[in-house]
Amino acid sequence: MGKYDNLNDFIIENVGGDNNITALTHCVTRLRFTLKDESLVNREALVNHGEIMTAQAANGQYQVVVGMQVDDIYQAMLPKLSISGSTVEKDSEQAKEGDKKTLLNRFIDTITKIITPTLGVMVGCSLILGVQSLLVAFHVITPGDGTFVILNAIGYALFTFFPIILGYTSAKTFDSDPFIGMIVGAALVFPNLVADLTGSDVLYKLFDGTIFQTNIHSNFLGLPIVFPQNGYTSTVIPIILSMFFLSKLERFVKGIIPKSLHFTFVPFFTLILGVPATILVFGPIANVASSLISSAILGLFSFSPIIAALFIGTLYTPLVILGLHWPLVAIGINNLATTGTDYLLPMIFTAPLAQMAVVFAVYLKTKNPEVKKICVPAMVSDFFCIIEPSIYGITLPVKKRFVFTCIGTAVGALIIAMADVHNFASTIGVLGIGGFINPQTGNTSFVLIVALATLATMAVSFLLTIFTYSED
Template identity: 50%
Template sequence: MAKYSDLVSFIVNNIGGKDNVISVSHCMTRLRFKLKDYSLVDEKNIISNSKITTAQKAGGEYQVVVGTSVESIYTELIASLGLKNEESQTEEKDKSVLNKIIQIITKSITPILGVLMAAGLIQGLLALLVACGALETTDGAYIILSAMGSALFTFFPIFLGYTSAKAFQMDGFVGMAIGACLVFPTILTSLTAGDPLFILFANSILETPVYKTFFGIPIIFPTTGYTSTVVPIIVSMYFTSKFEKFLKKHIPDIVAFTLVPFITIAVCVPLTILAIGPIANILSLLITAAITYLNNLSPIITSLVVGIIYQPLVILGLHWPLITIGITNMGAMGYDYIIPMIFTASFTQTAVVLAVYCKTKDKKVKNICIPAMISGCFCIIEPAIYGVTLPVKKRFAFSIIGATVGAVIISIFSARMYAVSVGVLGTVAFINPNGDMGGFFVAIVATIISMVVAFLLTFIFFNEQNSGISLIADKKQSPHSIIASPFKGKTIKLENVEDALFSKGVLGKGIAILPSEGRVIAPCDGIVTSLFPTGHAIAITSDDGCDILIHVGIDTVRLNGKYFTKKVQQGATVKKGDVLVEFDIEGITNEGYSLVSPIIILNSDNYFDIVETMNENVDYFDQLIRVISKENEVAYKLAED
């Protein structure tokens, strides 16, 4: 059962049922329903639920306030109602083509990453057993273990057919069927048997013989087939998803269950084999050829580039193309030289964290270091990055330096990986299936050297005074903290705001401002903990733990991001005065929306008092709110006296 299924069912039942819902969206704390008949709502019963803060009809919508868990509740709600996620659609509009491509690759590969690593480890261990003489290639154990390690890669398009179909929001089993056609056991030999009719791109890296036709259309089928390929099936699913959605719109529901998958497969399999597959395969070959050329020109330069950019790409979520190229190389050549260049990165992160653990005297930092090191050993470096290294940027730089040294060593000695595997057991992937263990020893030496470099740099230049985000909670609080004004404009008491959610203090205490300039700045140093896709609302957690909500205007969520420009991303660390959002005052007011903007302390209950400014007008950086902690209540009273 889903986490919020009971609450979702309760809400749906009390707003008139599923059939009464036209659409639903959400903002920072409330679900917003458009209903067919608002008289069917049992508001008294809704408000009686302890998990619901309040509910009201406003602005032509029925609003149910559920608090900061709204996004998770909304996700379950739209799944229950069978509706589309309007917020994700809005967010998609803001993304560049590159970001969309990266997102699709990530969504397609991430679900099977664990199995991918497992298969790689099995292949590596099998190579180790053969190298040690424990197994012969004719042994039954070898045959079974080989199947365990190779099955995923052999039928990779089937797995990716499902995951990429889900990424494009279409039938995953149709995706599997199309992927299965690409790697059907006899298709390669049947389409590449006999003498070729003619040859395309002769005497080039794209040389492709044509053996058969499809009703007169030449079948350009790669001589290596589509086993282990990544790009062709993902590109195919993009076009297939468009076609499937078209069919669903035009085929009656009574026959859609059978006809939609039938027509989709009947049209898209030939389309994939005749056009999409060859084009995608050619593009993959060109990319691989470019990297191969650079690597042949200078493996050291290639390793320097990859070593330097990989860890920053991890932060940006842009590292998947490198992994994809590595997997493609593995399928085409049986080995790869890209993934080896990033192999030591997780170990250098671990080495930096180890150095911090050895040097720091702060127990909280040590407690963060331990799980980060354990995760790093298995190539899960996000805890190390976000908890220890990135907050102190020189540590992150030391990790990059160490990893680059390791990448260069691996490239100099041409160590290759024969399976996709990382972490402490990943070294076995450097063992050549023919038993050559040279790459294995190179990988170990390179890993040790890279870790030593990263460790020593961090150890020598360690500074306890700049120990990272983990110390935020330990900062000594003053009797009161100051929240500056994020706007320039006229102040308005919260109780005068024309929205009960704010005026009744449901979300917390605070103040409102009618801005005279279309700019929101950070009212303090802190982290952007929530940024709504439309840009109309932003939440910041200050360095001393104060949760601040800045809501630009009333009901401006319904503008769907129009007139708003986000200047930061969710999760960003900001300094007081950094511009967070820009907005068009004239455009918003012309649309008929109020620009009265509440500034709320969401965790007001954690404090002794919230004191708002008495000034009628404020400018940027002016004191807007004083937050007095309960622990400092006595100190505050003494200071006031």
């Protein structure tokens, strides 16, 4: 019997059984079930199980929070479910279930599936950039020397070739061939593509005199190629939008040619039609949409950093509970990947530290040994930006504690926003503070501000908890 067999049997039974499950995915700490009938769920049994933190309906799914071992549990559960066989009938059921979701729920679910598999390597690359920045700051290495070049290559490899990685995860999410997704992503970042498509003389200007004015340097069979000056290296949105449409194109191609020809001609027709369509249509659309979204958030920030910080800082942790925080994270990642800096993710940097401070206060005040036992691993998880154990184990069950974490995060976000702090690498977890060091100059001024914001966040959250604590 496997390590998680009993737990998985228990979960399956209490979400309504195998026949009630039409789809299963997972993120960092949660199993995400798509169910036929959520009324069959025995939530009381789930939340009272010692290995389950909580269970809830959110974002059109039923989420069972099991902690950092979620992938092992997920892999052990799949063979127990009929969906692992993925029949046509089951796919049809999933499609019907998907149709019931709101557009927002489907969008968030999609972003979650695409981004989540990259988080581990993203954190690893970001920590390497943090180490590089520290070495530059302490004059151990200098920009341009061999050590700097190699560390820089490792750290930025993910972002530089992000379209290839997201081509793979997007294709899997949209039930397409992941290798087609990788080739589409690779075509977008192909060497010399930018120089070849934007390096010649300007033929004419498209949308001349508007905010969308674009210089046209080349054409494809007479059609203008709207290609960004920086290319699609490091972009997020274009490849996701492209693979959404290409997955449908791939299925269409499969439907009109004999199965005996699928092996060769499905990739051939999908790529020869899909890549030009991506460069001519989907890429420009995605770039405009991404720019408009980023501009809207930047506009709020420009209008009032205080309002933007309070809004983002206060709402981020509630969004995590609902699984609705991924679009916010995706925008931050896109800013970081395309411009090299981001102003959005720094405003949520202190969220796990607010949780840690509240949990530490509870640890000091409580006389309940079972609560103390939960606090220590929860604080360790907070250190690495995994806040669900603290939320579901300590802060959310006593609502005022949860409110104190939101207040503390908002205070930290306010300090960071007012100082116009930007990061240069993904700033996930305490170790991510190295991402606030400018890797080119070694300037550490943002680190000092973030450290101040962190102390303020933790002080506010800790003191509010310690002075209002009640064992009841």
